[in-house]
Amino acid sequence: MSNATIELLESHRSDRSFLATPVSEDVLAQVIEAAHRGPTSINAQHISLVVVRDPGHRARIAEIASGQTWIGKAPVFITVVVDFYKTSLAAELAGKKQIIHASVEGFAAGAVDAGITLGNLMIAARALGLGIVPIGGIRQDAQAMIKLLDLPPLTFPMVGVCLGYVDKPAQQKPRLPIATYRHDETYKKAHLLEEITAYDKELMAYWRAIGRTDGLPWSANTANAYQQVYFRKTAEVARSQGFAFEQ
Amino acid sequence: MSNATIELLESHRSDRSFLATPVSEDVLAQVIEAAHRGPTSINAQHISLVVVRDPGHRARIAEIASGQTWIGKAPVFITVVVDFYKTSLAAELAGKKQIIHASVEGFAAGAVDAGITLGNLMIAARALGLGIVPIGGIRQDAQAMIKLLDLPPLTFPMVGVCLGYVDKPAQQKPRLPIATYRHDETYKKAHLLEEITAYDKELMAYWRAIGRTDGLPWSANTANAYQQVYFRKTAEVARSQGFAFEQ
Numbered sequence: 001m002s003n004a005t006i007e008l009l010e011s012h013r014s015d016r017s018f019l020a021t022p023v024s025e026d027v028l029a030q031v032i033e034a035a036h037r038g039p040t041s042i043n044a045q046h047i048s049l050v051v052v053r054d055p056g057h058r059a060r061i062a063e064i065a066s067g068q069t070w071i072g073k074a075p076v077f078i079t080v081v082v083d084f085y086k087t088s089l090a091a092e093l094a095g096k097k098q099i100i101h102a103s104v105e106g107f108a109a110g111a112v113d114a115g116i117t118l119g120n121l122m123i124a125a126r127a128l129g130l131g132i133v134p135i136g137g138i139r140q141d142a143q144a145m146i147k148l149l150d151l152p153p154l155t156f157p158m159v160g161v162c163l164g165y166v167d168k169p170a171q172q173k174p175r176l177p178i179a180t181y182r183h184d185e186t187y188k189k190a191h192l193l194e195e196i197t198a199y200d201k202e203l204m205a206y207w208r209a210i211g212r213t214d215g216l217p218w219s220a221n222t223a224n225a226y227q228q229v230y231f232r233k234t235a236e237v238a239r240s241q242g243f244a245f246e247q
Numbered sequence: 248m249s250n251a252t253i254e255l256l257e258s259h260r261s262d263r264s265f266l267a268t269p270v271s272e273d274v275l276a277q278v279i280e281a282a283h284r285g286p287t288s289i290n291a292q293h294i295s296l297v298v299v300r301d302p303g304h305r306a307r308i309a310e311i312a313s314g315q316t317w318i319g320k321a322p323v324f325i326t327v328v329v330d331f332y333k334t335s336l337a338a339e340l341a342g343k344k345q346i347i348h349a350s351v352e353g354f355a356a357g358a359v360d361a362g363i364t365l366g367n368l369m370i371a372a373r374a375l376g377l378g379i380v381p382i383g384g385i386r387q388d389a390q391a392m393i394k395l396l397d398l399p400p401l402t403f404p405m406v407g408v409c410l411g412y413v414d415k416p417a418q419q420k421p422r423l424p425i426a427t428y429r430h431d432e433t434y435k436k437a438h439l440l441e442e443i444t445a446y447d448k449e450l451m452a453y454w455r456a457i458g459r460t461d462g463l464p465w466s467a468n469t470a471n472a473y474q475q476v477y478f479r480k481t482a483e484v485a486r487s488q489g490f491a492f493e494q
Contacts, residue, residue, distance in 0.1 A: 005252045005374035009281035009367055032429050034256035036422055038366065041383045042472045043465070045423050050430045057432065081434070086427060087469050089439055093447075094470035104482035104492065106473075107351075108358050109383065112406055115362020119285065120256055123370060127252035136288045136356065150433040159359055172284075176292050180333060181283050183297045185304065186397040187328070192336055200340075218290070222334050223341035225289045226353075235351035235494045245351065245492040247482045 008126055013172045015131030018074040018164035027128050028076060031163070034124035038116045041109040047117050048083040050149045050157075051076060057148060061160070064144045065137030074131075074162035079138065079145065080117050082110035084154040084242070101154050102244035114158040121161050131166030134159060139231040146241070154242045171210055174202050176218070255373055260419045262378030265321040265411035274375050275323060278410070281371035285363045288356040294364050295330040297396045297404075298323060304395060308407070311391045312384030321378075321409035326385065326392065327364050329357035331401040331489070348401050349491040361405040368408050378413030381406060386478040393488070401489045418457055421449050423465070 040046060052058055053076055062071035071077055084101040091098035100106035122132045138145050138160045145157040180195045200217035207215025287293060299305055300323055309318035318324055331348040338345035347353035369379045385392050385407045392404040424442045447464035454462025
């Protein structure tokens with residue numbers, strides 16, 4: 001097989017400097033077909049995509065995601081929808097009552113498969129020369145996304161991605177040391193604090209190198225975000241769509 | 248870029264006929280490094296991997312996942328762990344109190360990023376000539392996985408993957424029609440039942456073609472699984488690890 005794929009994965013970066021250059025239907029179809037072949041839990045295929053090209057709709061999504069202007073600029077936005085509506089039709093056809101959507105397990109399976117799908121969309125797009133940026137910020141107001149995309153009950157717009165050609169590729173941000181990520185046989189806690197402290201310094205050096213004066217150490221940035229529920233309405237909207245977290 | 252990547256994504260299949268041939272440390276390191284470069288929500292990097300090579304441990308995981316014997320055969324098993332323990336250390340360093348893990352939003356972000364990671368592991372492995380099969384079945388008894396891998400609080404073993412060289416590549420199962428997957432601008436419900444019915448027939452023809460006599464139509468198979476919470480203890484174990492789904 002090809003090391004081009006490994007290089008593509010290792011060079012992952014989020015791009016935001018999108019050009020107006022359109023994405024052809026042929027390229028988009030290849031990206032979507034590649035994602036469509038990804039696996040899903042028990043082959044339930046509980047994922048759907050909504051492709052938005054309409055500039056007015058993209059401007060609205062940019063607003064929903066707290067003013068991420070690149071959503072308005074990139075010619076294509078794809079929303080990855082966890083879709084237990086489609087499987088509920090399967091249950092109807094088989095004369096059964098679907099209950100999975102009301103459980104933590106159902107939500108977990110749907111969210112993991114949304115992640116696999118998002119990953120495949122990003123890799124396929126980059127393999128075809130496009131730039132991408134994943135957008136969790138649609139969960140900031142998932143109800144507005146549901147209205148805009150006309151999503152049925154038992155679905156949830158989990159995450160999205162901008163696709164387009166880019167002006168200049170973004171820099172690649174350093175990651176936490178691999179020793180905090182890979183564990184062998186069992187999880188090792190002993191050196192984590194030390195590794196995180198080293199990474200905080202490395203990330204600050206990176207911010208300085210690219211001239212970003214508001215960059216924080218990883219621990220401070222993560223702590224700021226995680227001392228709150230930063231997309232506050234995820235639970236409320238998921239519950240109103242039928243995801244009950246009952247057990 | 249390379250169409251080899253598109254071909255790889257479009258040829259996705261789950262392999263189960265693993266050979267005893269070992270996976271070298273060099274190949275494994277490349278696979279893990281590729282996954283490590285994937286994006287995470289707000290760059291929180293709330294994912295860890297636990298690599299299991301030990302045959303006794305793999306046999307135990309096969310048992311936990313309801314007797315999936317291929318886990319015992321493939322030389323490497325990787326568990327993708329949602330890890331809010333690591334981020335809680337960041338909060339500690341920054342003198343803040345982490346609350347994200349107690350929310351649906353935190354669980355959603357962690358599960359999506361586990362999916363991106365799983366996808367990257369699968370693609371990188373296949374790019375290097377390995378076969379893979381994703382394993383959600385570790386959630387069948389997530390508590391036993393936590394014990395085996397010595398996972399700390401605020402973590403959850405979301406999904407796993409077998410890696411190894413394979414004897415003969417598996418067949419590729421047909422997917423639901425693309426018209427049930429891709430929607431443009433808004434979600435279209437009108438033709439879903441019709442498309443599902445057509446797919447049920449296509450899948451039955453596939454089962455017959457590969458000589459599998461216990462194969463069910465997609466709708467019946469999905470309905471059977473989803474009329475219950477098929478991994479029953481996901482919620483209970485997640486809650487005991489600190490994922491409260493409070494809001």
